[in-house]
Amino acid sequence: MPLPMYFLQSPMMFSSNSNQDVFTVQDGLLNLIHFGIYGFILKVHADKVSIEMDDIGKGIIELVYHYHIKKLVMGAAANKHYSEEMMDLKSKKAKYVQLRVPRSCQIWYICNGYLICEGDSTCSTTNGYRDSASFMQQKTDGSGLELELHEVSLSEENSYNLDQLEESSIDQLYCQLECAMLEAEKFKKQACEESLRRGEAEKTAIKAVRRATALESLYAKELRCRKEIEGALAREKEHHQRTKNQRDEERVISMDQKLLQHIQVSKFDEKLKEMNDERLSAVEQCKEYKSERDKLQVEHDNVLKLAKELEEELSRKQEEEASCSQMHPFLSDFSLVEIHEETFNFDPLLRIGEGGYGSTYRANLCHTPVAIKVLNPETTQGRLEFQHEVEILGKLRHPNLAILIGACSEACALVYEYLPNGSLEDRLNCKDNTAPLPWQARIRIATELCSVLMFLHSSKPHGTVHGGVKPGNILLDANLGCKLSGFGIYRALSLSENSRTTILPHVTDSMFTFPYLDPHFLETRELSPSSDTYSFGIILLQLLTGKSGFRIITEIIDEINETNLSSFLDPLAGDWPFVQASQLAQLALRCCARNRSGRPDLASDVWRVLEPMRTFCSEPVQFGSEESEQPPSYFFCPIMQEVMQDPHVAADGFTYEAEALTGWLQSGHNTSPMTNLVLGHLNLVPNRSLRSAIQDWRQQHPNAIF
Numbered sequence: 001m002p003l004p005m006y007f008l009q010s011p012m013m014f015s016s017n018s019n020q021d022v023f024t025v026q027d028g029l030l031n032l033i034h035f036g037i038y039g040f041i042l043k044v045h046a047d048k049v050s051i052e053m054d055d056i057g058k059g060i061i062e063l064v065y066h067y068h069i070k071k072l073v074m075g076a077a078a079n080k081h082y083s084e085e086m087m088d089l090k091s092k093k094a095k096y097v098q099l100r101v102p103r104s105c106q107i108w109y110i111c112n113g114y115l116i117c118e119g120d121s122t123c124s125t126t127n128g129y130r131d132s133a134s135f136m137q138q139k140t141d142g143s144g145l146e147l148e149l150h151e152v153s154l155s156e157e158n159s160y161n162l163d164q165l166e167e168s169s170i171d172q173l174y175c176q177l178e179c180a181m182l183e184a185e186k187f188k189k190q191a192c193e194e195s196l197r198r199g200e201a202e203k204t205a206i207k208a209v210r211r212a213t214a215l216e217s218l219y220a221k222e223l224r225c226r227k228e229i230e231g232a233l234a235r236e237k238e239h240h241q242r243t244k245n246q247r248d249e250e251r252v253i254s255m256d257q258k259l260l261q262h263i264q265v266s267k268f269d270e271k272l273k274e275m276n277d278e279r280l281s282a283v284e285q286c287k288e289y290k291s292e293r294d295k296l297q298v299e300h301d302n303v304l305k306l307a308k309e310l311e312e313e314l315s316r317k318q319e320e321e322a323s324c325s326q327m328h329p330f331l332s333d334f335s336l337v338e339i340h341e342e343t344f345n346f347d348p349l350l351r352i353g354e355g356g357y358g359s360t361y362r363a364n365l366c367h368t369p370v371a372i373k374v375l376n377p378e379t380t381q382g383r384l385e386f387q388h389e390v391e392i393l394g395k396l397r398h399p400n401l402a403i404l405i406g407a408c409s410e411a412c413a414l415v416y417e418y419l420p421n422g423s424l425e426d427r428l429n430c431k432d433n434t435a436p437l438p439w440q441a442r443i444r445i446a447t448e449l450c451s452v453l454m455f456l457h458s459s460k461p462h463g464t465v466h467g468g469v470k471p472g473n474i475l476l477d478a479n480l481g482c483k484l485s486g487f488g489i490y491r492a493l494s495l496s497e498n499s500r501t502t503i504l505p506h507v508t509d510s511m512f513t514f515p516y517l518d519p520h521f522l523e524t525r526e527l528s529p530s531s532d533t534y535s536f537g538i539i540l541l542q543l544l545t546g547k548s549g550f551r552i553i554t555e556i557i558d559e560i561n562e563t564n565l566s567s568f569l570d571p572l573a574g575d576w577p578f579v580q581a582s583q584l585a586q587l588a589l590r591c592c593a594r595n596r597s598g599r600p601d602l603a604s605d606v607w608r609v610l611e612p613m614r615t616f617c618s619e620p621v622q623f624g625s626e627e628s629e630q631p632p633s634y635f636f637c638p639i640m641q642e643v644m645q646d647p648h649v650a651a652d653g654f655t656y657e658a659e660a661l662t663g664w665l666q667s668g669h670n671t672s673p674m675t676n677l678v679l680g681h682l683n684l685v686p687n688r689s690l691r692s693a694i695q696d697w698r699q700q701h702p703n704a705i706f
């Protein structure tokens with residue numbers, strides 16, 4: 001059962017001399033009402049202790065022993081049993097305690113607030129309680145109020161002295177009590193103020209504690225924050241250090257790379273320099289190669305040009321050789337034996353002339369008089385000249401071109417029709433005391449020469465420039481008809497239609513040839529039709545004056561004019577009609593202009609002057625002996641041996657009477673009656689020039705017998 005007990009916070013001493021003392025417990029305060037001598041109420045703070053035990057008395061005893069309790073107040077009986085007369089203990093629990101409580105513990109037994117008795121274990125009667133008294137004494141010190149109760153044992157013997165003491169010093173006690181009360185009041189006030197201050201201080205302290213707590217938590221927070229910041233700082237520092245290290249490493253790597261790059265750049269620069277040097281040397285080498293290439297190109301071009309020339313030369317030679325081996329279809333190919341036979345082994349008695357090419361012999365082939373020109377083996381240019389002569393005279397036919405009958409390639413011999421009056425050179429010089437040429441013949445020769453030159457210049461497909469027109473190459477037939485030859489003596493030249501450039505001729509006998517050569521050709525080595533015009537002009541002056549070509553260019557050209565013309569005219573030619581002579585002289589001087597552009601055109605200018613003179617000069621010419629009454633041999637048809645009336649040229653180059661040749665062909669022949677070679681074609685071309693010449697001759701020889 002629970003046992004409530006109250007422990008005093010301050011020890012108290014009670015006097016037990018009065019039964020009027022009452023104990024009450026209220027709100028944690030133990031109220032002691034003393035009605036004895038001093039009659040006051042004392043309120044003492046007490047703590048309530050509850051223990052639980054089956055036996056209450058045992059429990060109290062146990063507590064007394066446990067806490068060494070020296071003073072104990074407990075009930076003597078239940079309050080309902082209280083009475084004025086009550087003197088002893090009625091509660092069994094009180095009796096139990098009384099018997100077993102140690103002697104050091106003093107016990108006050110109360111009931112209904114009144115002290116019933118007091119005493120220790122030895123005190124068993126209530127008298128003992130009435131006889132003992134407690135004395136309460138107050139003692140103060142600087143730290144506070146301490147109430148001490150001094151127990152005064154009031155024995156029976158001392159009770160008188162106490163009464164006396166009370167009576168004598170009551171006033172003093174009152175006085176002390178009042179002082180004590182005042183002092184207590186003062187202390188109480190101080191205690192109250194102190195309590196207030198303490199409260200304030202406690203509040204302040206609490207506030208301080210709270211503040212301290214707050215600060216502490218703030219501090220802790222700050223500490224945590226600081227730790228976090230420090231951690232972050234450390235991490236940042238570490239990161240920074242790591243970054244720094246990394247940057248340092250990168251910087252080192254970068255510096256290494258920079259160094260490496262610098263080295264590489266240096267190497268690259270060196271390499272570049274080397275390459276640049278190499279490039280420059282390559283450029284230099286390239287230039288050298290280029291100049292060498294240019295040189296080689298020039299050499300190559302020259303070589304090509306030379307090769308081309310050689311090729312052309314070769315092809316020409318091949319053609320020449322071919323033409324030598326295969327004679328032109330119009331020409332007869334004679335063997336060396338035949339040549340030997342016909343010339344009686346080149347009998348000097350038959351030799352009728354000597355030139356740069358070789359010797360010319362008179363002979364008869366198939367009963368036809370011919371002139372055979374045989375190459376002098378000692379000349380180097382002969383074979384080429386032979387080829388040109390064959391080439392040109394083999395293709396071209398004109399009444400005023402010497403007829404090439406055939407050739408012997410083996411001996412480089414050329415077989416011409418025989419022209420009984422020899423060369424113009426010889427006739428102008430009256431060689432072998434021949435009669436001088438009358439002015440009519442001279443004009444006719446000039447006209448025919450102009451005619452044949454026009455023919456050559458306009459021949460197709462390429463115009464031909466003779467390039468060596470001189471009196472020695474102008475042969476005269478029985479009627480003093482002009483027959484131009486000598487193509488092979490000077491290289492025969494072919495011109496393209498729009499070109500004046502030609503191959504240079506070989507000048508064989510410059511002494512005799514020089515006066516007739518175009519000065520512009522001598523300067524430029526370019527041959528053109530006007531070169532032949534120049535030669536024609538010199539020959540025309542020679543026909544007028546009868547002077548040599550050398551004298552013409554040195555004396556006549558610069559002197560002759562219209563006023564002194566008469567003094568320059570060749571008197572051997574007869575009485576020159578002055579008008580025609582003057583016209584011819586003017587024409588000749590124009591043809592001899594040093595500047596080519598100043599020379600007249602043969603076809604338009606010269607021929608217009610000469611053609612009218614041709615009719616004027618067509619009177620019969622008495623020249624030489626009776627032989628001149630005989631018609632020229634070429635007037636005769638090779639088949640019929642009669643003077644032709646309608647001459648036609650066949651594919652073999654010979655001229656026949658048309659009727660005779662037609663009969664020959666119709667009888668089943670396809671070969672040449674002259675050469676017995678197969679004809680290239682069976683067409684016949686009228687030889688109008690020859691027909692005209694025959695008709696002229698018939699008119700001039702009306703009494704001649706054919």
Ligand SMILES: Nc1ncnc2c1ncn2[C@@H]1O[C@H](COP(=O)(O)OP(=O)(O)OP(=O)(O)O)[C@@H](O)[C@H]1O
Nearest residue numbers: 353354355356357360371416418419422423472489
């Ligand atoms: N077909 C011919 N008929 C008659 N006589 C001719 C014939 N051909 C040449 N002659 C004569 O032979 C001579 C020499 O002729 P050739 O052609 O060799 O002399 P050239 O013309 O003075 O010489 P070259 O021109 O080679 O310097 C001529 O002067 C001429 O008298």
